[in-house]
Amino acid sequence: xxxxxxxxxxxxxxxxxxxxxxxxxxxxxxxxxxxxxxxxxxxxxxxxxxxxxxxxxxxxxxxxxxxxxxxxxxxxxxxxxxxxxxxxxxxxxxxxxxxxxxxxxxxxxxxxxxxxxxxxxxxxxxxxxxxxxxxxxxxxxxxxxxxxxxxxxxxxxxxxxxxxxxxxxxxxxxxxxxxxxxxxxxxxxxxxxxxxxxxxxxxxxxxxxxxxxxxxxxxxxxxxxxxxxxxxxxxxxxxxxxxxxxxxxxxxxxxxxxxxxxxxxxxxxxxxxxxxxxxxx
DNA sequence: ATGGGTACCTGTCTGC
DNA sequence: TGCAGACAGGTACCCA
Numbered sequence: 001x002x003x004x005x006x007x008x009x010x011x012x013x014x015x016x017x018x019x020x021x022x023x024x025x026x027x028x029x030x031x032x033x034x035x036x037x038x039x040x041x042x043x044x045x046x047x048x049x050x051x052x053x054x055x056x057x058x059x060x061x062x063x064x065x066x067x068x069x070x071x072x073x074x075x076x077x078x079x080x081x082x083x084x085x086x087x088x089x090x091x092x093x094x095x096x097x098x099x100x101x102x103x104x105x106x107x108x109x110x111x112x113x114x115x116x117x118x119x120x121x122x123x124x125x126x127x128x129x130x131x132x133x134x135x136x137x138x139x140x141x142x143x144x145x146x147x148x149x150x151x152x153x154x155x156x157x158x159x160x161x162x163x164x165x166x167x168x169x170x171x172x173x174x175x176x177x178x179x180x181x182x183x184x185x186x187x188x189x190x191x192x193x194x195x196x197x198x199x200x201x202x203x204x205x206x207x208x209x210x211x212x213x214x215x216x217x218x219x220x221x222x223x224x225x226x227x228x229x230x231x232x233x234x235x236x237x238x239x240x241x242x243x244x245x246x247x248x249x250x251x252x253x254x255x256x257x258x259x260x261x262x263x264x265x266x267x268x269x270x271x272x273x274x275x276x277x278x279x280x281x
Numbered sequence: 282a283t284g285g286g287t288a289c290c291t292g293t294c295t296g297c
Numbered sequence: 298t299g300c301a302g303a304c305a306g307g308t309a310c311c312c313a
Contacts, residue, residue, distance in 0.1 A: 003306060033289070033308085056307075080307050081291080100291090118290050120307060137309090164284065173308080180306050249306090269285075272304090 002078045004145065004178025005218055007056045009225030010084050014112065015051040017086040018060075021107035022047045029102030030119060033079060037133060038125040046071070048107065055141045055177035058084075059129060072127045075134045079120030087111040142175040145214050146222075150176060152208035159199035159207070168269045169199035170214075179214055182249045183221070185274045187213040189248045194280040195273045196266070248274040 026040035047063040060074040092111035097104050103114035103123050126134035143150045158175030170184045188195050190213035193206055247257055252265035256276040264277050
């Protein structure tokens with residue numbers, strides 16, 4: 001479910017409530033995509049130092065539980081259906097974990113709960129981001145689209161030699177991270193690039209439009225989600241989702257907002273793509 | 282190296 | 298109403 005904006009909104013919502021807290025207990029539900037990689041009790045007593053994001057992954061940096069011990073942290077992915085919320089201790093006591101709550105981190109500042117019906121998400125322990133499972137998961141990630149490092153050249157260079165469609169190349173995550181299926185369609189529409197164009201044939205000027213479109217759309221989505229962050233602690237976990245109106249995604253047959261031509265739907269790499277056959281070439 | 286397909290799991294929607 | 302089947306916003310892995 002979540003693409004980069006939802007993950008970033010989640011980070012912004014969770015971080016203030018959990019930073020500085022000390023872990024008191026971990027409760028695991030059904031198995032997630034990957035095992036935790038450590039004994040849950042090994043996390044007790046550690047302090048949450050902060051929450052950062054890499055692509056669609058969140059990294060909860062932890063302090064050491066004993067002098068001389070490495071801090072490490074937890075790498076969390078929401079998968080397709082995951083959401084995080086922070087409950088007060090009273091709320092956590094009143095609302096015990098449900099069938100789809102597969103990770104509860106009880107702390108001195110409340111309970112961080114992962115709700116993930118489809119269990120494509122994961123929480124993985126790691127010494128740091130540069131070793132072990134974490135490094136493996138992050139190794140082929142592309143540039144952060146909201147960073148200063150992201151520009152037309154990054155796309156152009158990343159697309160070079162790739163015959164897959166530009167839509168699939170954007171989605172692959174090894175050129176630019178965080179652009180999921182919805183925002184890939186939306187960005188290509190905004191950049192007026194036909195989604196089936198081979199990636200290697202997207203020249204620099206169009207890469208420039210696409211880079212700008214990706215930035216604008218992701219920024220707008222984060223802002224839309226961010227506007228409802230005030231009560232994140234008590235939110236239902238879907239805070240920030242669906243805030244951005246789509247121009248093409250899920251609108252097959254509806255008139256294009258620019259030219260009234262019916263929006264088309266095609267399948268690329270088993271994923272639905274929506275586009276305007278007239279505006280995008 | 283690239284690209285295509287499959288797999289993971291379950292809730293929701295669609296059509297008979 | 299009941300039920301089978303399609304579909305869903307992610308990503309690792311296998312194979313050609």
